[in-house]
Amino acid sequence: MKIFKYILFLILIFVIGGSIYIATxxxxxxxxxxxxxxxxxxxxxxxxxxxxxxxxxxxxxxxxxxxxxxxxxxxxxxxxxxxxxxxxxxxxxxxxxxxxxxxxxxxxxxxxxxxxxxxxxxxxxxxxxxxxxxxxxxxxxxxxxxxxxxxxxxxxxxxxxxxxxxxxxxxxxxxxxxLRKMNKYNITTEGVVQYGGGYYLYSSTSSKLSQISNKMRPIVQAIDAFMNKNEIEKIGNPLVVYNEYNTSNNSVIFSAGYFTSTQITTPINSNILSGKIPTQKALKTILKGNYKNLEKAWQKSYQYIEENRLEIDSTRHRFQVYLSDPDKVVNPAKWNTHLYIPIK
CATH class of the missing domain: 3.30.530.20 (START domain)
Structure with a gap:
């Protein structure tokens, strides 16, 4: 009986001691x-x-x-x-x-x-x-x-x-x-449309196709500053016109700028010039997603032309219009870009 009491006493001491140890x-x-x-x-x-x-x-x-x-x-x-x-x-x-x-x-x-x-x-x-x-x-x-x-x-x-x-x-x-959300993209070819055209202010440079979106940003910003300084109204969103495209090395000479309501005369020594996109028929493709997918969008456009036996108007330049501002739309998956290829 005494042994049993001693065991209980030891257990009690162990429990109390353990509780104190844990609590501290x-x-x-x-x-x-x-x-x-x-x-x-x-x-x-x-x-x-x-x-x-x-x-x-x-x-x-x-x-x-x-x-x-x-x-x-x-x-x-x-x-x-x-x-x-x-x-x-x-x-x-x-x-x-x-x-x-x-x-x-x-x-x-x-x-x-x-x-x-x-x-x-x-x-x-x-x-x-x-x-x-x-x-x-x-x-x-x-x-x-x-x-x-x-x-x-x-x-x-x-x-x-x-x-x-x-x-x-x-x-x-x-x-x-x-990253999975940012990398989502969708390419939709809408078919041949009638594009209204218009005057635009631009500057030109050369680039690899994959670098166009990065290289066009400072150009567009400079033209935006020029237009604001001279109180010239911008019409719509920035655009890029492909003046020359070398398929062998995937390089381009392109112009970037903004549409204007009328033809603008710029200073003689200025690198900002005025051009015009005429009213024309064009194949329209919409890219919703990161600009790194632009090449895929152009490839899908040319595939559509081939499959539907359309004839490209080689006397005119293809171009793209940026509908989203990356500074305001942070998710690249929501960027919208419209691509146009002139069609006879």
Missing amino acids: QEGHYKIDYEETINAPQQMVYNEVLDLKNWEYWLPWSFTKIEFKNIKNDTIDINKPYLQWESSVIGDGNLTTHEALAYSSIVQQLKVENFLGESNGKMYWNFEAIAPQKTKVTWGIKGKKSFKDKLAELITGESTIEQLKPKLKEGLDNIEEVV
Whole structure:
């Protein structure tokens, strides 16, 4: 009987001592991971802000995930809310509380599993380090419950050791998802149309076909500044006219500029000139997507001409009109470009 009492006493001492040991362990945690994602700041920020996207890149598996809006109790606004069920990490939810456009997001996190309830704060920071590069910091911080500390003791892994690889995996997944969205494109040949033509101001240069979109930007900007300075009205969007095309080395001489309402006389020594695209029949093709797909769009246009036995008017130049401003439309998949090949 005395032995039994001694055993109980030792067990009690062990439990009390263990509880004191666990309770005195570090009570707070903060873990974050930083990674550079090859995508514009606005696109990465929007990917994270829209909780409907999370199921495609979260590094944990779920049996059920649901998005909805909840009404804040004190402020009359809707707050994005994500709820999930998981046999791996436990059931939980996440609410977005603060969002500073393109810069930062703060969220409240709650997870319930067999060890009890755990609460934390999730935070995101986005910093543009180049037009197509964003430094992203994803972090979680909070206070450990007694059960959290016990779990660390049992598993032999700290909260930081458990979370850090997952944060990296999540950021890798975000980059993959965003790049997949950016690389989408569609080419549609609309057939022969009547193009109205018009006068335009332009400058010319030579380039590889793949570099046209990059080389035309400073030209267009210079012409835009010239037109603003001289109070000349711009009509429509920037255009590129292919003056010469060398298929052997895939190089072109092209002109880039803006349409004008009337013919404009420019200074004699100016490299900005006035030209005219006549009213004509032309095969029209629409590229929706990154300019790197322009060559594919031209190839599809010429394939359409061959298949439909159309005759190209070789006395006139093919041209393309840019309907999207990349400075305003950050997702290349949404850029619109119209291509025209003169037809007899």
